[in-house]
Amino acid sequence: MSSSSSSSGGGGKALRGSNSDPDAAADATRSFEAISESYEELFAADEVGEKAPCYLPHIIIMSGGLDEEAQYHPHISAAEVCSADGEDAAAASRVGVKALPSNGSEKEDSNDEEVAAEFSTIRLSAESDEDVSEPFLEVPLSQSGSSGGTSGYVAGSGSSPASVSSVSGLEEIGDAIAENGCRDDHNLQAANWIPGKRHPDEDDASPSWRGHKKHFLILSNAGKPIYSRYGDENRLAGFSATIQAIMSFVQNSGDCIQSIRAGNHQIVFLVKGPIFLVSICATEEPIQALQRQLELLHGQLLLLLTKAVDKCFEKNSKFDMRPLLGGTDVVFSSLVHAFNWNFTTFLHAYTCLPLPYTARQAAGAALQDVADSGVLFALLMCGSKVISIVGPRKASLHPDDFLLLSNFVSSSDSFRRTETFSPICLPCYNPTAFLYAYVQYLEADTCLVLITTKSDGFFHLKECRARIENILRDSCVLHEISSSILRGGLHVEDLVRIGADSQAVNDRTGKTSEQDGRFCFSGPVTQAMQKVSITGGPAGLWHFIYKSTYLNQYVASEYAAPLHTLAKQKRLFKTYQRLHASMHNESASFHKMQYRRDENYVLLSWRTSDFELYAAFDPLAEKNTAISVCNQICQWLRDLESEIFLLEPTAFGCQVFFHSATRILMLEHCLTLLFRELEVDQHSQLCIGNISYSYLPEV
Amino acid sequence: MATSLQQPLQLCMFDMTRGQQDGQELDKILFFYPLECPLPLQLSVIGLSEGLITFSRIFSSDAPCEVMEAERHSHIFYQCEPEIWMIMVVEKSKEAESSIRPRALQMVLKEVHGLFTMFYGSVRALLQNYPSEDVARSCLYAFFPDYISSEFMNGKKLKLPSVKESLTERGTVQSLSFDRHALLEAQSLVNLLKSWLGGGTIRHVLILYHNHLVSSSLPAGDTARLFVYALLRMTPSVIARSSAHSSSRLFSFKGYGSPAKTNAESMQNNNDESLNTPASSRDTSPVGQRGKPQVPRPLLQDAWSRDPDGFLSTDAWGAGARGGSAVIPSIWLQQSEERMQMVAYQHKALTLLMLLPTNASVGGVEGLSLLRQQLLEKAVQKIEKLELTLTREWGGTNSSHVPGYxxxxxxxxxxxxxxxxxxxxxxxxxxxxxxxxxxxxxxxxxxxxxxxxxxxxxxxxxxxxxxxxxxxxxxxxxxxxxxxxxxxxxxxxxxxxxxxxxxxxxxxxxxxxxxx
Missing domain, CATH: 3.30.450 (Beta-Lactamase)
Structure with a gap:
């Protein structure tokens, strides 16, 4: 984020920011009514006319003490943002100063401003320069669930000291290390991941800027820079113009440029209406993954502004979008950062916090309770992990929407401190309209998000939150959540323990038990598994990802030795990306199974209509043991399914998914006979008691 | 600029050191296919390529642009010589089987440039030796269309490489594993040939059996290039096909002027004059050796024919200076950097390629007839025997088949x-x-x-x-x-x-x- 001096705002009356001055807060309360009266539906602005800019409310209520004293944070009016001294307004907003609407008295002169009047910017409050570093620095090494982390989720419990949690702050530090060009530095304590823009003083003439491994650029089709991961957008105007020239040149010939490969570098282009997105990187990621990252970046842009920006470009091709995005550098930088560690970014699936089935059911019930009262989506999440989601029957929350929303929420520190009501857009749900999200952290990392279509739903959602919070506290769900955070996720070495525990090779009745606070599995073990443990888990298993196709959810094991360094974790992440891209090749209809060996890993991936499994082994691992371990993983996860996945509730209770290949083989025959006997349609479900079976002919 | 790329294939070569000033852009175009492509379109393709190369150099200075993928076209880049680029633009088809991996297309560019260099020397040398670039252009315009029509034309339709070629590797020599005895026989034949005329006259020998290489004394790169050429124009099956057609042609540069004419007539000021300028000391080109504007067209359809005595003859290198016998074909070896005359002999399925230095003691038509005579007298028996041995061993066209794989x-x-x-x-x-x-x-x-x-x-x-x-x-x-x-x-x-x-x-x- 570019630093700029604070001023008292571009126009109108300014309010003090959220968390320092109680008087100002009271002030804000007083002005609250006035604002809600002047508030207009966002896209009604067209009818309202140019002189009546609309305002979006951004309510922030002090979570401690000032319970009933709502402090109102309207978005900066578009007029102010785009006015001649818009820079000052933006700067003011960053230091927590929120401007009052000036009752439409601001005279707007330029074309840009008129167009921009349709918008209200999303301002992340309380991002004063002095605030920026403070909360982020305390994240990293404190493993206690109570400390506030940027990414929200502090996993990796004390029970496995060697393990570095996949989603903890440590990863983010690792990114910073790599990004800063000192990749071999494994001194974790020494590095800090600083959100927001880095190297703001660089431009395309500086060798250091050229040397960054991964650039992201967003520009308008007129060549105006909108966002650059590194460097100052203003100084990159010439560079943007070059890119625009290339892209337009190809467009004029009736084609559309997609990618360039040059040595270790790949340049990927994406055209989204009037917005061009470009990634330039030397990170060995497959082009498909980079394209997807650009899609997500565009999605993040939509989440902030909706698709209506396109209209602005239609009206004025030289429209400057940057003021609308002022202060959101941190959102983009955290998303770009997620491209390095969050499997959701390429799997098209989200992951859940492991939780006992009953606890998750209770959480779901609590959310369901409010869902009927005008709440569109109710989410309980922990950083990037889902605890429960409840939505309308016919539309589920798209994993990408969840990723973008959770990134938006967790990247901004103000959500963490206060109760917030903010307009957002869920691009996969509806890219053209704003929804309104009520965000409140219930515990250190546990966050409740309630989404409504009503712009005035704040107080209702506040009540809903209180109700949900009470239920969750009373039913000890919050307690379960924090102990799950302490426990961490799945550990590959637990598959070894299974081997030690179990003698019965053919015993197929695996049971889940909790030992030492971790999920353990006692079940069948092959002899091959028992004898090997090279490094990591059984048969040299280092890591795995399992994605359930039906549920759109995945589960990944925690990183453990020998994947204890960040460089190794990043390398594996990129290897997974390539493997995933290969399994989902567009030109070839997808592959079913793949075995790969190189000097770094043995990789196995397996894709059926039910699930996808990606597993990484020691490069010396043997094929047959690796295969049997993969079978074990599938079986293990099937047994844990109700705890690691959010199973969609059905009318009959729980739906059982048979994932393990061995079980399928066993059951397929019986079920086929049964279905034939019952003369049911092959695609229908069979309900016996409170369990429903689906017949899947492909299996 | 509203240009549309309609052709399924575009292939061009340009020199990034030329035409850097405004108004001289045409100067950088060395070759463009399709030949009838209008100049503005040629310039736009080359301009874009140049832009992409310059742009990618910002980040990857040592390895600039290799591939550009667009929605409807793939652009394949190959820097064949320093600052001389070949670009291939291939239209993407909706059918998945017709889109082949970029590397295979790059290998096509590599192959065609390798062949070009084998016959004419490097493009840079041509440009330097004949400063007005017409000679280089006329060589390129003579050679590339022949290559394209022989590789990609199926009748009149363009047939680009497809996934069907996934089990082949361009630029390599298909070998067959013959047994030791046969290889020894081949070696002894090679030794015999090399020992003639005081030794060293026949510098290299390549022996082919049908489409397979039996033996070569050339380094790997040169072997591969010559092998590719032999496969295209000299194997018994190709010769048999070509002898069916009549073959009497004279290939003068002027007779093949149409492409060069379309390509900026203004730049082609005076062919004869440029050709008559004395070549510099390191002349790698066959063009300047004669005082006549003749450009060899070694890839012309039916370039070679088999004489009754078993020798292969060609007039693809043009007619002799005195208008009499054909020019002796010669090729440029990249590894040893010397030009060699080529003599070919064929007995049934066996093809012998013999390379003699251009300055050999037996040079010229007389020297070669001496060589021919010697071969017919002293080596034929050995050749026939080798052919018999190989035929006995060879399991037919499917001999390389491994059942199940x-x-x-x-x-x-x-x-x-x-x-x-x-x-x-x-x-x-x-x-x-x-x-x-x-x-x-x-x-x-x-x-x-x-x-x-x-x-x-x-x-x-x-x-x-x-x-x-x-x-x-x-x-x-x-x-x-x-x-x-x-x-x-x-x-x-x-x-x-x-x-x-x-x-x-x-x-x-x-x-x-x-x-x-």
Whole structure:
């Protein structure tokens, strides 16, 4: 984020920011009514006319003490943002100063401003320069669930000291290390991941800027820079113009440029209406993954502004979008950062916090309770992990929407401190309209998000939150959540323990038990598994990802030795990306199974209509043991399914998914006979008691 | 600029050091196909390519643009000589089987440039030796269309490389493993030929049997290029086809002026004058040797014919200076950097290519007739015997077939490859070929990445992929050796498939890829 001096705002009356001055807060309360009266539906602005800019409310209520004293944070009016001294307004907003609407008295002169009047910017409050570093620095090494982390989720419990949690702050530090060009530095304590823009003083003439491994650029089709991961957008105007020239040149010939490969570098282009997105990187990621990252970046842009920006470009091709995005550098930088560690970014699936089935059911019930009262989506999440989601029957929350929303929420520190009501857009749900999200952290990392279509739903959602919070506290769900955070996720070495525990090779009745606070599995073990443990888990298993196709959810094991360094974790992440891209090749209809060996890993991936499994082994691992371990993983996860996945509730209770290949083989025959006997349609479900079976002919 | 790229294939060569001033842009275009393409479109394609190269150099100065993918076209870049670029623009088709991996297309560019250099010397040398660039252009305009029509034209339709070629490797020599006895015989024949006329007159000998190389004394690169050429124009089957057509042509540069004319007549000021300027000391081109504007067209259809005495003759290098006998064909060897005259002899399925230095004591028409006579007198018996031995050993066109496998094995260090016969490869289902193509695309990337980043150490890779149609695609790569296998036995498990690969490896690749 570019630093700029604070001023008292571009126009109108300014309010003090959220968390320092109680008087100002009271002030804000007083002005609250006035604002809600002047508030207009966002896209009604067209009818309202140019002189009546609309305002979006951004309510922030002090979570401690000032319970009933709502402090109102309207978005900066578009007029102010785009006015001649818009820079000052933006700067003011960053230091927590929120401007009052000036009752439409601001005279707007330029074309840009008129167009921009349709918008209200999303301002992340309380991002004063002095605030920026403070909360982020305390994240990293404190493993206690109570400390506030940027990414929200502090996993990796004390029970496995060697393990570095996949989603903890440590990863983010690792990114910073790599990004800063000192990749071999494994001194974790020494590095800090600083959100927001880095190297703001660089431009395309500086060798250091050229040397960054991964650039992201967003520009308008007129060549105006909108966002650059590194460097100052203003100084990159010439560079943007070059890119625009290339892209337009190809467009004029009736084609559309997609990618360039040059040595270790790949340049990927994406055209989204009037917005061009470009990634330039030397990170060995497959082009498909980079394209997807650009899609997500565009999605993040939509989440902030909706698709209506396109209209602005239609009206004025030289429209400057940057003021609308002022202060959101941190959102983009955290998303770009997620491209390095969050499997959701390429799997098209989200992951859940492991939780006992009953606890998750209770959480779901609590959310369901409010869902009927005008709440569109109710989410309980922990950083990037889902605890429960409840939505309308016919539309589920798209994993990408969840990723973008959770990134938006967790990247901004103000959500963490206060109760917030903010307009957002869920691009996969509806890219053209704003929804309104009520965000409140219930515990250190546990966050409740309630989404409504009503712009005035704040107080209702506040009540809903209180109700949900009470239920969750009373039913000890919050307690379960924090102990799950302490426990961490799945550990590959637990598959070894299974081997030690179990003698019965053919015993197929695996049971889940909790030992030492971790999920353990006692079940069948092959002899091959028992004898090997090279490094990591059984048969040299280092890591795995399992994605359930039906549920759109995945589960990944925690990183453990020998994947204890960040460089190794990043390398594996990129290897997974390539493997995933290969399994989902567009030109070839997808592959079913793949075995790969190189000097770094043995990789196995397996894709059926039910699930996808990606597993990484020691490069010396043997094929047959690796295969049997993969079978074990599938079986293990099937047994844990109700705890690691959010199973969609059905009318009959729980739906059982048979994932393990061995079980399928066993059951397929019986079920086929049964279905034939019952003369049911092959695609229908069979309900016996409170369990429903689906017949899947492909299996 | 509203230009539309309608052609399924565009191929061009340009020099980035030329035409940097406004108004001189045409100067940089050395060659453009299709020949009738309007100049503005030519300039736009080259301008874009130049822009992309300059742009990608910002980030990757040592390895600029290789491939540009657009929605409807693939642009393949190849820097054939310093600052001289070849670009191939291929229209993408909706059918998955027609889009082949970029590396295969790049190999096409590499091959055509390699062949060009073999006949004419490097483009840069042509440009330097004849400062007004017409000579280089006329050579390019004479050679490239011939190559394109012989490689990509199926009748009048353009047929671009497709996934069907996934089990071939351009730029390598198809070898057959003959037994020791036959190879010794071949070697003794080579030694005999080389010993004649005081030794060293016949510098190199290449022996081919049908479409396979038996023996070569040339370095790998030159062998591969000459082999590709022999395959295109000199094998017994090609000669048999060409003798069916009549062949009496005279190829003068002027007679083939149409493409050059379309290409900026203004720049082609005076051909004869430029050709008459004395060549500089290191003349690699055959063009300047004669005082006449004649450009060899070695890739012309039916370039070679077989004389009754078994020697192959050609007039593709043009008629002699005195208008009499044809010019003796000559080629430029890249490794040793010298020009050689080529004499070819064919007996049934056996083809002998003999290379003599241009300054050999037996040079000229008289010297060669002496050589011919000697060969007919002293070596024919040996040649016939070798032919018999090879025929006995050779198992027919499907001799390289291994039942149950479709394979390609390449030794890229020696530019050799062995593969399933095309007839057998064509039995593979489309899905298998597409899967193979996509796996090869990835392997290409992995290997080129390793080549760039590693300190010379080769990459050790193993892939085993089960495709959508249940066939297995297996890849092994180690130290410049690559093995690609397709197994279409649906019921196999990964373990069985790997076992089959291992078996193949032990039996046909000397266990080179053994995993332990």
């Amino acid at each position: 479709r394979y390609l094995y390449c030794d890229l260090n020696n530019k050799m490859s062995r593969s399933s016969p095309p007839a057998k490869v064509s039995t593979l289902s489309k899905d298998s070929l597409i899967a193979l193509n996509s796996v090869r695309t990835e392997v290409d990337l992995e290997i080129s990445r390793a080549e760039r980043n590693d300190n010379g150490a080769g990459r050790d890779l193993e892939f085993c992929v089960r495709a959508h149609n249940n066939s297995w695609v297996a890849v092994r790569a180690r130290d410049g050796h690559e093995l690609y296998l397709v197994l279409e036995r649906a019921s196999d498990t990964l373990l069985l498939a790997s076992e089959a690969v291992e078996k193949f490896n032990k039996r046909y690749c000397d266990g080179r890829f053994a995993s332990d």
